[in-house]
Amino acid sequence: xxxxxxxxxxxxxxxxxxxxxxxxxxxxxxxxxxxxxxxxxxxxxxxxxxxxxxxxxxxxxxxxxxxxxxxxxxxxxxxxxxxxxxxxxxxxxxxxxxxxxxxxxxxxxxxxxxxxxxxxxxxxxxxxxxxxxxxxxxxxxxxxxxxxxxxxxxxxxxxxxxxxxxxxxxxxxxxxxxxxxxxxxxxxxxxxxxxxxxxxxxxxxxxxxxxxxxxxxxxxxxxxxxxxxxxxxxxxxxxxxxxxxxxxxxxxxxxxxxxxxxxxxxxxxxxxxxxxxxxxxxxxxxxxxxxxxxxxxxxxxxxxxxxxxxxxxxxxxxxxxxxxxxxxxxxxxxxxxxxxxxxxxxxxxxxxxxxxxxxxxxxxxxxxxxxxxxxxxxxxxx
Numbered sequence: 001x002x003x004x005x006x007x008x009x010x011x012x013x014x015x016x017x018x019x020x021x022x023x024x025x026x027x028x029x030x031x032x033x034x035x036x037x038x039x040x041x042x043x044x045x046x047x048x049x050x051x052x053x054x055x056x057x058x059x060x061x062x063x064x065x066x067x068x069x070x071x072x073x074x075x076x077x078x079x080x081x082x083x084x085x086x087x088x089x090x091x092x093x094x095x096x097x098x099x100x101x102x103x104x105x106x107x108x109x110x111x112x113x114x115x116x117x118x119x120x121x122x123x124x125x126x127x128x129x130x131x132x133x134x135x136x137x138x139x140x141x142x143x144x145x146x147x148x149x150x151x152x153x154x155x156x157x158x159x160x161x162x163x164x165x166x167x168x169x170x171x172x173x174x175x176x177x178x179x180x181x182x183x184x185x186x187x188x189x190x191x192x193x194x195x196x197x198x199x200x201x202x203x204x205x206x207x208x209x210x211x212x213x214x215x216x217x218x219x220x221x222x223x224x225x226x227x228x229x230x231x232x233x234x235x236x237x238x239x240x241x242x243x244x245x246x247x248x249x250x251x252x253x254x255x256x257x258x259x260x261x262x263x264x265x266x267x268x269x270x271x272x273x274x275x276x277x278x279x280x281x282x283x284x285x286x287x288x289x290x291x292x293x294x295x296x297x298x299x300x301x302x303x304x305x306x307x308x309x310x311x312x313x314x315x316x317x318x319x320x321x322x323x324x325x326x327x328x329x330x331x332x333x334x335x336x337x338x339x340x341x342x343x344x345x346x347x348x349x350x351x352x353x354x355x356x357x358x359x360x361x362x363x364x365x366x367x368x369x370x371x372x373x374x375x376x377x378x379x380x381x382x
Contacts, residue, residue, distance in 0.1 A: 010040065011038070011039050011040070011093040011094070011381065012039065012040045012041075012042070012090065012091065012092040012093050012094075013031075013034050013039040013040070013041045013042075013092060013093065013094050013096060013377070014041075014042050014043070014044065014087070014090055014092035014094070014095050014096065015027060015031060015041070015042070015043040015044070015045075015096045015097075015098065016043075016044045016045070016083070016095065016096070016097045016098070016102040016105075016106040017043060017044075017045045017098045017099070017102060018045065018046055018066065018098075018099060018101060018102060018245075019045060019046050019048065020045045020046065020047050020048055020049070020050035020051055020054060020061075021048060021049070021050050022098075022099075023043055023045050023050070023054065023098075024050045024053055024054065025271075025294070026098075026123075026186045026294060027043075027098060027186065028054070028057060028059070029186075029187070029189070029366055029370060030186070030369075030370050030373055031043065031057075031059050032057060032058075032059075033370040033374060034374060034377070035058060035059070037374055039377075040060075041059050041060065042059065042060035042061070042062055042090060042092070043059055043060070043061060043062065044062045044063075044064050044083070044086055045061070045062075045063070045064065046063070046064065046065060046066050047061065047063040051063070062086055062090070064079075064082065064083065064086070066079055066101075067245060076105075079105065080105050080108050080109055083105055083106065083109040084108070084109040084112040084113050086109075087109045087110060087112075087113035087115055088112075088113045091113075091115075092115055093115075093116060093117060093381060094115075094116075094117045094118070094119060094377055094380065094381070095109075095110050095115045095117070095118050095119070096118075096119045096121065097118065097119070097120045097121065098121045098123060099121075099122070099123050100122070100143070103120040103121075103122065103147075103150075103151070104143065104146060104147070104150070106118070106120075107120065107150035107151065107153070107156070108150065111150065111153065115155075116155050116381075117155045117156075117377075117380045117381055118153070118155060118156045118157070119156075119157050119158075119159060119373075119376065119377070119380070120151055120156065120157070120158045120159065121158075121159040121183075122158065122159065122160055122161070122165065122291065123161065123291040124161060124165070124289060124290045124291025124292070124312075124313055125165055125168070125289060125291075125312075144172075144174055147174050147175075148173070148174055148175075151174070151175055151179060152175065152176050152179055155380070156179060157179055157180075157181050157376060157380060158175055158179050158180050158181065159181050159182075159183050159373070159376070160180055160181070160182055160183075160291075161182075161183065161184055161185055161290075161291035161292040161313060161316075162182075162184065162290075162291065162292055162312050162313045162316050163182065163316075164312035164313075165291070165312060165313075166180055166182055181376055183369060183372045183373060183376070184292050184316055184363070184364065184369070185291070185292035185293075185294065185297060185316075185364060185369060186292075186294060186366075186369060187297070187364060187365055187366035187367070187368065187369030187370060188294070188297040188298050188300075188301045188360060188364055188365065188366055189365075189366045190301050190360060190361060190365055190366070192274055193273075193274050193277070193298045193301035193302050194274075194301070194302065195301075195302060195303035195353070195354075195357050196277070196278040196302055196303065198281055198346065198349065198350070199278065199279050199280075199281070202233070202234065202235050203233070203234040203235070203281045203282075203343055204234070204235045204236075204237055204279060204280050204281050204282075205224070205234055205235070205236050205237065205280070205281065205282045205283075205284055205339060205343070206237045206238075206239055206276065206277075206280045206282070206283055206284070207220045207236075207237070207238055207239070207240075207283075207284050207285060207286075208238075208239035208240055208270070208273065208276065208283070208285075208295045209239075209240050209285060209287070209293070209295060210240055210241070210242070210243045210246065210249075211238060211240045211241060211242045211243070211249070211250045211255060212242070212243060212246055212248040212249055212250060213248045213249075213250060214248045214287065214288045214289070215285065215286075215287045215288075216285065216286025216287050216288065216309065216329070216330075216335075217238065217250055218332075219286045219330060219331065219332040219335050220236070220238075220264075220284055220286055220332075220335060221236075221258055221263055221264055222332035222335075222336075223284075223286075223332045223333075223335035223336035223339060224236035224263050224264050224336075225263045226332065226333070226336040227336050227339060227340060227343075228263060230340075232340060232343060234281075234339075234343050235265060236263070236264045236265070237264065237265045237266075237267055237280075238255065238258075238264050238265070238266045238267065239267045239268070239269075239270050239273075239276055240268075240269055240270075241268065241269045242255065273295070273298055274298070274302070277298060277299060277302040277304055278302065280299075280302075280304055281304070281342075281343075281349060282304065282305055282306070282307065282339065282342050282343070282349065283295065283296065283299035283304050283305075283306050283307075284306070284307045284308070284335065284339060285306070285307075285308045285309075285314065286307070286308065286309050286327065286329070286331075286332075286335050287308065287309055287311065287313075287314060287329075288309070288311060288329050288330070289311055289312055289313065290311065290312065290313030290314050291313050292313045292316055292317065293308075293313060293314065293317070296308060296314065296317040296318065297317060297360060297364050299356070300317060300318075300323060300353075300356030300357060300359060300360045300364075301356075301357060301360045301364075302353075302357075303350075303353035303354060303356060303357045304349075304353050304356065305323065305324045305342055305348070305349050305352035305353050305356065306318050306323065306324030306325075306352075306356065307324055307325050307327065307335060307338045307339055307342065308324065308325075308326060308327070309326065309327055309328065309329045310326040310327065310328060310329075311329055314326070317359070317364075318356075319355075319359070322352065322355050323352045323353070323355040323356035323359060324352055324356065325338035325341070325342070
């Protein structure tokens with residue numbers, strides 16, 4: 001860990017995250033760094049299958065059953081009440097909320113429980129801003145109204161992951177500019193995700209993500225179909241699961257149908273992404289909007305070229321024609337054309353992969369990101 005003056009005296013840091021698996025994959029290294037730095041760390045989350053891993057790490061686990069799609073007003077008010085009781089009991093110095101619902105509910109609970117400092121980390125604006133559905137358009141004004149009040153309270157800071165989101169939320173008047181801190185992503189462990197030589201055998205293109213329409217999965221499948229029809233010899237793989245809590249989730253029936261059609265393979269959820277990437281030649285994520293996608297950081301760290309969209313979050317990691325290709329959103333033809341270029345040239349893949357690794361080492365290591373967040377904590381409490 002880098003140099004930040006450690007003068008903490010029994011300060012308590014509490015994370016509120018919707019799912020235990022997300023905490024383990026995206027925030028556990030930060031929690032451990034904070035613990036090493038002297039914080040007493042706990043996490044409030046929905047416990048599924050990663051509870052024991054959290055406990056083994058020495059982080060206090062506080063289970064809270066919640067649904068990201070909950071719309072029953074009484075149930076949601078009861079959830080906020082329970083959360084406020086937890087905050088009053090734990091009395092954290094800092095409450096760190098991750099993603100939209102924890103930010104909204106956690107900020108209300110923090111206000112009720114008089115938590116002195118709040119850090120609200122938006123992992124991209126996602127469905128709220130990218131979706132054109134009636135539901136998204138209906139709830140957007142209400143969410144933004146509450147955010148204007150809750151996120152600008154004394155002792156609050158908001159972490160955004162890319163400059164586009166900073167500009168959008170500051171110029172729209174949702175956030176006071178001095179409340180915003182730009183920290184680009186959750187970082188990547190460059191010792192775990194190392195450059196590997198290209199595997200022998202069939203060329204493999206992977207899309208690894210929560211399997212949502214908004215991640216561009218439909219465009220990826222259509223691009224794979226086009227390339228197979230053109231006689232391009234490659235395997236196209238989906239890694240991940242549909243997310244039933246997300247309104248843009250792809251059903252398991254649809255995933256199985258694509259798999260049975262033979263246009264893509266579906267490998268399901270994997271927790272060993274370093275192993276997956278070692279078997280991969282190209283990573284593709286034609287997402288509609290992101291914060292700063294961890295899988296692209298991991299791909300770049302492993303020296304894999306990337307095809308992604310010229311959209312907030314994604315263009316932070318991929319510099320067009322340097323470590324991959326940027327394509328327009330919702331454009332399967334452009335995805336297919338970019339993949340075809342990379343599939344045709346081993347030299348191009350290796351050159352772009354090398355540039356991606358250099359970018360990660362320079363800007364996106366886990367240590368750098370954790371130090372930025374710890375520095376934010378220290379500045380806030382001073």
